[in-house]
Amino acid sequence: QVQLVESGGGLVRPGESLRLSCATSGFTFDYYAIAWFRQAPGKEREGVSCINGNGHTTTYEDSMKGRVTISKDNAEKTVYLQMNNLNPEDTGVYYCAAKGALDSGYVCRSQMSTEYWDHWGQGTQVAVSS
DSSP states (O other), X not given: OOEEEEEOOEEEOTTOOEEEEEEEESSOGGGEEEEEEEEOTTSOOEEEEEEOTTSOXXXXXXXXXXXXXXXXXXXXXXXXXXXXXXXXXXXXXXXXXXXXXXXXXXXXXXXXXXXXXXXXXXXXXXXXXX
16 A cells, blocks of 8 residues: 655745655555645645656756755655745645656656646645744
């Protein structure tokens, strides 16, 4: 059974940083793309970043490009999202998602919309406020 558990959210001030974690289980980590999405209040869920199975492909959507870095620890089966210089517009629930694919790099490059993703975590709340 695929399980994704996000953690690391919280309340921060503008300009501060957070590192989110997505702990995974129940699937072969190396053969899945893992992505981060976010959903602000009253808005649709949007992609933030993705990393493929072997970690060689990372993609960043315009929503937070230049302020986030995605990484993975294969031994821990965990994906991280380092977020810097946060601002109030970054407030929302952050979700990780997983999709198995022969070419997980293609998933990251071409399928960063919610309808393509098979498995979701419960989300972690990020609030940015002074």
